[in-house]
Amino acid sequence: EPEVTQTPSHQVTQMGQEVILRCVPISNHLYFYWYRQILGQKVEFLVSFYNNEISEKSEIFDDQFSVERPDGSNFTLKIRSTKLEDSAMYFCASSEAGRPYEQYFGPGTRLTVT
Amino acid sequence: EDKVVQSPLSLVVHEGDTVTLNCSYEVTNFRSLLWYKQEKKAPTFLFMLTSSGIEKKSGRLSSILDKKELFSILNITATQTGDSAVYLCAVGGLGTYKYIFGTGTRLKVLA
Numbered sequence: 001e002p003e004v005t006q007t008p009s010h011q012v013t014q015m016g017q018e019v020i021l022r023c024v025p026i027s028n029h030l031y032f033y034w035y036r037q038i039l040g041q042k043v044e045f046l047v048s049f050y051n052n053e054i055s056e057k058s059e060i061f062d063d064q065f066s067v068e069r070p071d072g073s074n075f076t077l078k079i080r081s082t083k084l085e086d087s088a089m090y091f092c093a094s095s096e097a098g099r100p101y102e103q104y105f106g107p108g109t110r111l112t113v114t
Numbered sequence: 115e116d117k118v119v120q121s122p123l124s125l126v127v128h129e130g131d132t133v134t135l136n137c138s139y140e141v142t143n144f145r146s147l148l149w150y151k152q153e154k155k156a157p158t159f160l161f162m163l164t165s166s167g168i169e170k171k172s173g174r175l176s177s178i179l180d181k182k183e184l185f186s187i188l189n190i191t192a193t194q195t196g197d198s199a200v201y202l203c204a205v206g207g208l209g210t211y212k213y214i215f216g217t218g219t220r221l222k223v224l225a
Contacts, residue, residue, distance in 0.1 A: 004156070031211065043157070043202065043215040056211055091156070101146045101206060102162050103213065107155035 002026045004106035006092050012112045016081050021109045023075045023092030031100045032075045033093040034067065036060070037108075043091065049075065050100075082113045116141045118205050120216035128224050131193050135219045137203030138185040147186050148213060149177055150202040157202055160188070193223045 005024045013019050025032050034046040047057040049067050066078045075094075079086055089110050093103040121136045137147065146164045150157035161170040163179040163186055170177050174193075179186045190197055200220050204213035 033211065042217055043204070045212040045214070048211040058212065100211060101148075102159065103148070103211075104159050105150070105157045 004092055004094055004104055006090075006106040006109050008109060009107065010110045010112070012114065013082055015084060015113055019079050019082055019111060021077045021079075021090050021092075021111070023077070023094075023106055024073050025075055025092065025094030026096070026104060027073070028096055029094035029104075030097045031055075031095040031103075032067075032069070033095075033103060034077045035091045035093060035105075036088040037091065038085075038088040046077075046090075079111075082111075084113050087111055087113045116205070116207065116214050118203055118214050118216035120201075120203050120219050122219060123217065124220040124222070126222045126224065127193055129194055131223075132189065132191045133193060133221060135188040135190075135201050135203075135221070136185060137187070137205075137216055139203075139205040139214075140184065141205045141207045141214065143208040144181060144184075145206050145208045145210075147179055148204045148206075149186070149188050150204065152200040152202055152218065153198075160201075190221075193221075195223050195225050197221060198223045 007022045032049040037043045045058050046061045048055045064080045068076050089108040091108045092106040095103045118139045149160040161177045166181040174191045177188045200218040202218045203216045206213045
C-alpha cells in the first residue's frame, strides 16, 4: 500500500542552524501538508501546498519557515534559524486530487533543537 | 475559537471488550471529521465523516457523526492488544484544508 515517507526520522540541530525536513508524498497525490506535534501536545497545522504554491498557512508558519516541491516527488520544510521551541515531531501529509480532505500522514521527523 | 475535545483521555480494557471513544467539536462551518490511529509513528487514517447518521465501518471499527449535537464516536468491538494506540480526532471547516486535532484518547488493551 502506498505511503508517505519522511527523512530523516530524527534530526538533532543546534539553535540558529537551518534544517530541511524531507517528505515523499504518495505518488498520485497533489495536496501536501505539514503539521507538527510538540511533545505532549496536540497535532497542529502548519501549511498546505497545492499547485506549487502555499494555499494556507497557520500563524505558527512565520518567515522562518518555508516549503518547496523541488521536483516531482519531494516536498520539503525548511526552518531557517531554529529555536528551542521548534523541537517537535513534524508530520508530512498528502491527499489526492479528488479527495483533498482525506489526509494521509507520514511517520514524522523528530526534530530536537539544542 | 474552534476546538476539538476527546474523551476519555485514556482507557484500559481487556481483550474482547468493546470501547467507545468520543469526540466533540466546535468548528465554524463544519466540513469533515477524521479519525486516526497513532501508534509509535504515523497517524493512520481510519475514517472521514461528513454526514450525520451514516455509519462508517471497517472490520471491528465503526464511527458515526452527529452534526446536530456536534460529536462523533468511534467504536471498537472485540478489542485486541493490537488496538492499543492513541486515537486522534480531527475536524475541518469549509474553505480550509486545515484540521484541528483533539488531544487523543490513549487506549491500552490488556491480554
